[in-house]
Amino acid sequence: MRPASDQAPTVPTVLSALDQVEPRVWKGAMPVQFLYTAGAAGERFFQTLKRKGVFVVTRCEECRLTYLPPRIYCERCFADLSETWREVAPVGKVHTHTLVHVDRQGRNAASPTLVAFVRIDGTDGGLVTRLLEIAPADVRIDMPVELVLAPKRRRRGTLDDIIGFRNRR
Amino acid sequence: MKRKPQRRVAVIGAGMSLFMRRALETGKELSYYAASQALETAGVRLKEIQAVVMATAPDAFDGVHMKGEWLLDGAGGVRKPYLRAYVGGGSGVFSIISGWTLVASGLFDLVLVVAEEKMSSCQPHPQGAFLTIFDHTIERPLGPNLLWIFSLEQHRYMATYGIRNEDIALVSVKNKRNALDHPVAQVAASLTVKDVLASEVVAWPVHRLMVSPISDGAAAIVLASEDVARRLSDKPIWVQGVGWSLDTSYWGNRDLAYPRYVERAARMAYEMAGISEPRRQIHVAEPYDPFAYKELHHLEGLQLSDKGKAPEDLARGRFERTGELPTCPSGGLMGVGNPIAAAGLMKLCELFWQLRGEAGARQVPGNPERGLAQAWGDLMQVGTVAILGVN
Amino acid sequence: MLEYGWDAGVAISRFLDGLKAGKILGVRCNVCGRTVTPPRAFCELDFKPIDAWVELPDTGTINTYSICYITWDMKPLRKPQIPAVIEIDGTTPRAGFLHLIGGVKGSSVESIRKQLRVGMPVRAVWRKPDQREGAITDILHFEPVRGRRR
Numbered sequence: 001m002r003p004a005s006d007q008a009p010t011v012p013t014v015l016s017a018l019d020q021v022e023p024r025v026w027k028g029a030m031p032v033q034f035l036y037t038a039g040a041a042g043e044r045f046f047q048t049l050k051r052k053g054v055f056v057v058t059r060c061e062e063c064r065l066t067y068l069p070p071r072i073y074c075e076r077c078f079a080d081l082s083e084t085w086r087e088v089a090p091v092g093k094v095h096t097h098t099l100v101h102v103d104r105q106g107r108n109a110a111s112p113t114l115v116a117f118v119r120i121d122g123t124d125g126g127l128v129t130r131l132l133e134i135a136p137a138d139v140r141i142d143m144p145v146e147l148v149l150a151p152k153r154r155r156r157g158t159l160d161d162i163i164g165f166r167n168r169r
Numbered sequence: 170m171k172r173k174p175q176r177r178v179a180v181i182g183a184g185m186s187l188f189m190r191r192a193l194e195t196g197k198e199l200s201y202y203a204a205s206q207a208l209e210t211a212g213v214r215l216k217e218i219q220a221v222v223m224a225t226a227p228d229a230f231d232g233v234h235m236k237g238e239w240l241l242d243g244a245g246g247v248r249k250p251y252l253r254a255y256v257g258g259g260s261g262v263f264s265i266i267s268g269w270t271l272v273a274s275g276l277f278d279l280v281l282v283v284a285e286e287k288m289s290s291c292q293p294h295p296q297g298a299f300l301t302i303f304d305h306t307i308e309r310p311l312g313p314n315l316l317w318i319f320s321l322e323q324h325r326y327m328a329t330y331g332i333r334n335e336d337i338a339l340v341s342v343k344n345k346r347n348a349l350d351h352p353v354a355q356v357a358a359s360l361t362v363k364d365v366l367a368s369e370v371v372a373w374p375v376h377r378l379m380v381s382p383i384s385d386g387a388a389a390i391v392l393a394s395e396d397v398a399r400r401l402s403d404k405p406i407w408v409q410g411v412g413w414s415l416d417t418s419y420w421g422n423r424d425l426a427y428p429r430y431v432e433r434a435a436r437m438a439y440e441m442a443g444i445s446e447p448r449r450q451i452h453v454a455e456p457y458d459p460f461a462y463k464e465l466h467h468l469e470g471l472q473l474s475d476k477g478k479a480p481e482d483l484a485r486g487r488f489e490r491t492g493e494l495p496t497c498p499s500g501g502l503m504g505v506g507n508p509i510a511a512a513g514l515m516k517l518c519e520l521f522w523q524l525r526g527e528a529g530a531r532q533v534p535g536n537p538e539r540g541l542a543q544a545w546g547d548l549m550q551v552g553t554v555a556i557l558g559v560n
Numbered sequence: 561m562l563e564y565g566w567d568a569g570v571a572i573s574r575f576l577d578g579l580k581a582g583k584i585l586g587v588r589c590n591v592c593g594r595t596v597t598p599p600r601a602f603c604e605l606d607f608k609p610i611d612a613w614v615e616l617p618d619t620g621t622i623n624t625y626s627i628c629y630i631t632w633d634m635k636p637l638r639k640p641q642i643p644a645v646i647e648i649d650g651t652t653p654r655a656g657f658l659h660l661i662g663g664v665k666g667s668s669v670e671s672i673r674k675q676l677r678v679g680m681p682v683r684a685v686w687r688k689p690d691q692r693e694g695a696i697t698d699i700l701h702f703e704p705v706r707g708r709r710r
Contacts (some may be wrong), residue, residue, distance in 0.1 A: 024568040032297035034232030039195030073201045075242035078215040296632040305566040307696045317643040320626035328678035372628035421656040
């Protein structure tokens with residue numbers, strides 16, 4: 001029901017109730033943490049990187065897609081890719097890059113971080129990563145880069161094994 | 170229901186991943202296992218699927234915000250119309266309802282419906298995520314946990330009708346035993362009522378063996394319009410009716426002894442399916458059983474037992490796999506496991522196999538022609554019902 | 561970890577003010593005729609503003625209770641919590657709300673069940689006035705009213 005045009009709409013009495021009370025805010029949290037698994041494909045990716053310093057990928061011949069990070073299925077046709085593993089060299093090109101001046105809490109970072117999305121050669125995928133040993137002004141789109149991995153004894157089979165990418169020599 | 174839908178919808182394939190305590194696979198991978206199996210049994214390729222429905226419960230279980238989108242590729246939804254269906258624990262059965270609306274409306278002819286949950290991610294216990302379903306101002310300061318509302322409801326149910334805990338423990342015994350025949354079951358067991366009541370009291374009257382487990386898993390089905398179903402399948406299983414309803418979120422204001430929301434959902438589904446005598450016309454049922462008492466509570470809401478009489482029916486064998494109305498022949502959530510949304514859709518997979526006579530050692534005798542699956546959730550307030558049949 | 565600040569809202573803020581003053585407030589809807597507490601700004605059945613605020617007694621009955629021996633993260637509790645749905649006198653039947661039962665001896669299921677039953681009258685046990693903060697916990701718990709039958 002619409003109010004008549006010459007009348008102000010009636011404000012229900014309950015809407016004014018806040019005038020009479022002290023509104024309150026309750027603080028709380030959802031007290032949970034998570035244990036994530038890398039999954040069948042992710043586990044193989046990280047273990048191979050740790051052991052051999054290369055990327056493993058999977059390939060769907062029908063859709064002509066090479067997955068990096070690898071997947072055990074093709075997202076387009078649902079083909080089972082769990083027998084299509086191959087290794088590729090950990091080199092690629094800067095697809096896009098940015099200079100990040102704030103940390104995760106939104107505060108100004110002490111020094112800016114150079115972040116890029118690197119497309120890995122011979123695949124249809126890539127990784128978000130840091131760019132190392134290069135001044136921000138010198139980064140170019142499509143610049144060839146190579147993986148910088150933690151020393152073998154310090155690798156744990158996680159994303160932290162990847163320190164970043166640097167200019168390909 | 171304003172008018173009966175014109176287009177018929179059939180289930181033509183079903184698939185499940187293992188249900189387990191802790192899967193190393195990601196939720197996407199679990200979804201893929203179930204979805205690809207459903208497609209394979211339907212003889213349908215992913216590119217023929219026109220839309221995808223994904224049911225998955227709170228983001229806080231998997232610990233992935235907007236996990237519907239995250240699960241997209243495992244559900245086969247890439248580059249397709251994609252819909253996340255979510256009504257808490259009721260999501261699994263709500264997923265077929267959502268898929269049904271997409272086909273019955275004429276929008277699509279082939280829809281893939283997937284349900285997934287990976288609760289093992291959530292530490293130290295998924296209850297930490299459930300805490301926030303209690304009102305932050307007037308309930309959480311009391312220090313509640315999820316078991317409170319179920320134990321309170323079970324006690325009210327027992328007190329209203331004079332039901333003994335022995336009668337309720339029998340649900341755990343039946344379902345865990347039925348699950349011994351289910352190849353993906355997580356907590357199948359051969360137990361006695363005494364065993365169940367000897368397990369520790371977690372929140373009286375609820376004992377540990379009256380509670381379903383924490384689970385990881387996925388399930389999927391393929392839905393087709395009538396013409397497509399007849400072309401692709403020798404034995405399409407028809408969705409004869411669907412219904413759903415939510416009661417007030419002030420859970421203390423509801424009648425805790427009787428699930429009125431389930432009754433409303435069931436009446437909608439019965440009307441659509443043309444069912445006037447559900448006890449005669451439903452041949453196999455998969456009521457939702459995350460807690461032992463809920464199966465009985467729900468059977469009454471579904472009008473499949475008189476109020477307060479489901480325990481007696483159970484005790485005299487009516488709900489056994491060989492009984493007059495087999496309930497949870499799959500083994501239910503108490504036996505197969507409870508990856509929330511996937512557990513609801515598991516019940517529909519079970520009806521699909523039962524009605525096609527493909528349930529193997531779980532097959533109920535007598536060539537059942539019509540089955541009902543039901544789930545329940547949100548803040549104990551939603552009933553979701555689907556009725557499947559051979560014609 | 562994420563933390564949240566939740567607004568109590570119009571109706572619950574007023575309810576909390578009532579608790580601070582030692583009163584249980586409820587609301588009435590004249591269309592469905594229900595009187596309920598905790599209060600709400602609108603009747604969810606009739607979808608209209610509630611018609612009146614009422615002061616309710618601090619007595620009621622146990623709709624149901626449970627005896628809970630674990631915390632949310634599955635740690636055992638030696639002294640169980642006894643959550644209950646309490647129907648406050650003067651509210652519509654079956655319109656209860658969650659609180660705790662106290663003043664009960666022992667910690668075993670058997671001893672607690674001997675002292676409590678569904679339908680039993682209870683009374684609120686309040687914090688001292690100077691310790692109240694306008695929270696649901698200004699009522700410490702409800703305890704059985706001895707020698708009163710309904």
